[in-house]
Amino acid sequence: MDELDATKTVCLKYRGQITQKFQAPDWSAALERLNWLSNFAVATQRSKVMSARFFERTLNQLERLQRMRLGQPVLPKLEVRHSLS
Numbered sequence: 001m002d003e004l005d006a007t008k009t010v011c012l013k014y015r016g017q018i019t020q021k022f023q024a025p026d027w028s029a030a031l032e033r034l035n036w037l038s039n040f041a042v043a044t045q046r047s048k049v050m051s052a053r054f055f056e057r058t059l060n061q062l063e064r065l066q067r068m069r070l071g072q073p074v075l076p077k078l079e080v081r082h083s084l085s
Contacts, residue, residue, distance in 0.1 A: 064077075
């Protein structure tokens, strides 16, 4: 079952709730709005992951600089380079 079939199944199961919630008189509008909500949820999740990665990277840089400032041993910075060729 692909994503479109799953969306249609959900729409059929919750037809009354979807039409009331979005005030959509026809199926195409309800499906479009449901698809938009699904895309919005995915985009929100991506944003959360990106923010978490940015925070983690920044925190690691801060801790590294603090250890260097205090004269504690610091491992060399790891840089990974890769190519698709």
